[in-house]
Amino acid sequence: GSMIPVVINTWPFTNATQNAWNTIYFKKKSALDAVEKGCTTCEYEQCDGTVGYGGSPDENGETTLDAMIMDGMTMNVGAVAALRRVKSAISVARHVLEHTEHSMLVGDQATAFAISMGFKEETLETNASQEIWEQWKESSCQPNFWVNVKPDPTKFCGPYKPDTNIARKQGNNPKQRSVFSDKNHD
C-alpha cells in the first residue's frame, strides 16, 4: 500500500531523504540506487560535518571515510573502511558490491581499487577540517581515545607509550564517558 516505497535515514538530513525518494519514487529505481543516492547527497553536502570530506579529522589531521551498502534480497555487501583521498565512499562501496566477490576493502588498497574503477583521487582535507585539527592540538589534544598510556592522555599530546602500571591498576574498564553527540558520531 502507501507505506511502500519508503526511505528513512538517521538524523534530519532532509536533502538526502528527498534525493533518495526522488530516485525510488519518481525515477522508479531500486532501493539500492536510493540508498546510494541518499548517502551520496550527504557526502556532497558534508552533512553536519559527520559525512564526507572535510570533517572529523583524525589525530594526524586526515579525513578518512567509511561506507557500506547492503542488498537485502541477495545479502550481498560492499563496504570500504578508512578510505583515503576519494570522496565518493558509498559509490566505491557500491562498486565493491557489484564488481567483486569481497565485502570490504580498506585503507590505501581501497583507494587503489577506487582509482582503478575510475574514481578521482583528491585530498579530503579542507581549511575547515585543518582548523578543527589545529584547535584540537592547541587544546592539548583533548579529547582523545587513548587509555593506560604515558604521558597522561587526559592532559598531554602524544606520542604515547604503554603505561603498564596504570593498566595493572585500572584494568580494561568499559568507557566511563562518551565524546559522542549529535555532532560527533559514526
Added chain:
Amino acid sequence: TIGMVAIDAAGRIAAGTSTNGAKFKIAGRVGDSPIPGAGAYADGTVGAAAATGDGDVMMRFLPSYLAVEEMRRGSSPSYAGEVAIKRIVSYYPEFVGAIVVLKSDGNYGAACHGLPSFQFSVCNSQLGQVTVQTVECV
C-alpha cells in the same frame, strides 16, 4: 554519519551508511558504519535497520542485526529498536546512539539513548513529503 534504509516499489530492501567517523580518532580507526549488522543491515524477508552513535561500542553488539532479528520474532520496528539500544546500555550506561528500523511492510520506528531526543527523516506516499520525526530516548 548517515544511515539509510529503503524499500522500493518492487519490495526490494536495502541499507547503507556513509561517515567520516569520530573526530580525533587514532589513525586507522574504523567505526561500526561499514560493518554489516552493526552500522546497517537488511534482510529482504524481514526488514532493515541503520544505527548511529558511538561506533566503537556499537560494533560490539551488532544493533542493526539484532533489531532485524527481533522483528523476525514478531516485534514492531520501534520495540525492535529499543531492544537493540537497551542491549548496549545494559553494558555501557553512558552509551550515545540511535537506530532507525524498517519492517518489510513499510512500518518503521526508531530508538535512542544518551541524547535529549533523536530526529530522523522519512518519506513514503502516505506522508507525501520528506518529514522529520522525533523519538524520545529510552
